[in-house]
Amino acid sequence: MSHGISSNLGMDLAGKGKAAMSPIKPQADQKAAVEGKVVTKEAANGNEWENDRLKTNDVGDTAVLSSAVDVPSAVGPPASHSIFGVPLTKNLEGMIAAYKTALRGSRSHNDFYERFMRGMAANAMVCALSLFGVSSKEISSIQAGVREEALEQIEGNVVRWAHDKMMMEIVG
Amino acid sequence: MSKKSKKAQLKILNEIRDQLIRQAERWGKDGHYTPLKLEEMELEQGRKIRSDLLTEKSNLEYEMSMLGTDKKEVLIKIERLDSYIKKADRVILAHEKKIAKIIEKIIGDRSAIKKAENTVRTKHLISVMIDS
Numbered sequence: 001m002s003h004g005i006s007s008n009l010g011m012d013l014a015g016k017g018k019a020a021m022s023p024i025k026p027q028a029d030q031k032a033a034v035e036g037k038v039v040t041k042e043a044a045n046g047n048e049w050e051n052d053r054l055k056t057n058d059v060g061d062t063a064v065l066s067s068a069v070d071v072p073s074a075v076g077p078p079a080s081h082s083i084f085g086v087p088l089t090k091n092l093e094g095m096i097a098a099y100k101t102a103l104r105g106s107r108s109h110n111d112f113y114e115r116f117m118r119g120m121a122a123n124a125m126v127c128a129l130s131l132f133g134v135s136s137k138e139i140s141s142i143q144a145g146v147r148e149e150a151l152e153q154i155e156g157n158v159v160r161w162a163h164d165k166m167m168m169e170i171v172g
Numbered sequence: 173m174s175k176k177s178k179k180a181q182l183k184i185l186n187e188i189r190d191q192l193i194r195q196a197e198r199w200g201k202d203g204h205y206t207p208l209k210l211e212e213m214e215l216e217q218g219r220k221i222r223s224d225l226l227t228e229k230s231n232l233e234y235e236m237s238m239l240g241t242d243k244k245e246v247l248i249k250i251e252r253l254d255s256y257i258k259k260a261d262r263v264i265l266a267h268e269k270k271i272a273k274i275i276e277k278i279i280g281d282r283s284a285i286k287k288a289e290n291t292v293r294t295k296h297l298i299s300v301m302i303d304s
Binding site: 107108109147150151154157158159161162163164165166167168169170171172 | 178185192
């Protein structure tokens with residue numbers, strides 16, 4: 001019996017190629033354990049260990065691509081949608097505030113980013129607001145309010161500019 | 173302040189002015205901030221600064237005479253304020269001249285306008301001789 005075991009093991013150790021082709025049978029593992037040589041096989045990737053050394057098989061034959069996906073246990077609320085970076089919320093007041101910001105940006109002195117990008121966002125927000133049930137009259141009144149505010153701010157900035165310039169001229 | 177840094181600051185201020193004018197134009201206020209209007213605003217602010225400097229000077233004088241604080245320090249401050257007030261006067265005068273120049277440019281030749289105005293306003297009298 002013991003002679004049979006050793007001869008079987010000898011065959012396994014002698015031919016590495018053969019071992020790769022034909023995996024060690026569980027009986028053979030038990031027999032190897034009896035002999036003092038630990039031969040284990042990892043179930044996940046198919047690598048075979050002999051004592052502390054890993055039996056090198058042909059990687060091309062054994063490589064397996066695997067990926068892990070985390071699936072949340074509880075499904076949360078859906079991600080919020082946005083138009084050109086302007087978040088679309090269920091809150092109408094928030095939408096109007098976002099529209100005001102976009103509209104103000106659309107009249108900026110900066111041609112590329114503000115005027116073009118914000119202009120597109122403002123136009124898209126008009127569509128979104130109309131979908132929310134805001135009438136065109138209300139939208140035009142919002143636009144008029146924003147215009148008034150912006151012009152007031154510009155006026156204030158021009159006055160501050162004049163003050164700064166004169167201070168520079170006088171005090172230097 | 174060196175001349176170079178002053179020039180750089182002025183450049184930045186001009187850039188800010190241009191941006192503000194452009195913004196106003198995009199909100200539909202085309203031609204609102206004309207050179208004349210900007211000059212007037214500057215003049216107004218200059219006068220305001222001058223009046224602030226005068227108030228500060230009178231406060232310091234009051235402080236010096238009534239409260240008896242460190243006279244030397246206050247006198248130095250007053251002297252500095254005086255120089256600023258003089259400079260403010262000069263700057264205001266320069267802006268007034270500039271405004272007059274701009275108005276002249278808009279109106280054109282004043283004597284010719286006065287002549288035309290007189291011609292328009294002249295009342296033609298018709299004398300009628302009645303033979304009795």
